[in-house]
Amino acid sequence: MPEDPPASRQERRKAQTRARIVAAADQLFQERGYVETSIEEIATAADVAVRTIYLHFESKAAIMLSYFDEWTDAFIAAVRERPVDEPVRDAVAAALRAMGDAGWADRVEGGDARPHPLVEYIGSGPVDIAGHVLHRWMNALSTLTDDAAARMGGSGPAIDPHARAVSVFLVWISAMSAAREKQRGTVPDDVTGLTMLDRIASGDL
Structure with missing residues (x-):
């Protein structure tokens, strides 16, 4: 079976990272509240850098x-x-x-x-x-x-x-x-x- 082209793999990784950020944020919003949750805490929970979050969300x-x-x-x-x-x-x-x-x-x-x-x-x-x-x-x-x-x-x-x-x-x-x-x-x-x-x-x- 041929491998996915690099662009497809990259898009899949982006989608997975985005989904991980959303899931981590939602869990923190539920546990701590929206106002009390910081971008830094979301980054830690999602195991990504803060700059990575801003690549996906403004x-x-x-x-x-x-x-x-x-x-x-x-x-x-x-x-x-x-x-x-x-x-x-x-x-x-x-x-x-x-x-x-x-x-x-x-x-x-x-x-x-x-x-x-x-x-x-x-x-x-x-x-x-x-x-x-x-x-x-x-x-x-x-x-x-x-x-x-x-x-x-x-x-x-x-x-x-x-x-x-x-x-x-x-x-x-x-x-x-x-x-x-x-x-x-x-x-x-x-x-x-x-x-x-x-x-x-x-x-x-």
Whole structure:
């Protein structure tokens, strides 16, 4: 079997280093908190030089957002694996279970660890963080809408593909919002993104 060309090996090493940095940072964020974690500590945990981190990421926030981007990609892919006629609540619940089976920790609603830094920073951190998240989710909404429309094949109301996509986003933003409010003590601990979707869909508000 021929060896991979040098460029392929180099790209693979870069991807492995990047993944190691993200994993080390996420573990430290969970154990120590985002603010309390330094770039130097991330470098030590990832067994790389500080300068290596800056070859891959321009800032600590960029590392946090990289984790968000990768999680979002995996979540959207898991949702798209579900039958297009499956109720959104069931599709999202199944997608989240698949994420857990694939090794993704629940850093928003898990309850056993510190929430992911985005829970705090989505509303009180630098606006460029919130802007990145919104931009990323608007692209995800287009992806989900196009996917649902293609698989529905024109059956049902024309608004349904977009409504399904928005409902998926609603579960995510509800989970983030509930996690923030739990920290303030304004919502019960058992509230999740899915229970928020149930409440909104009940028509009783």
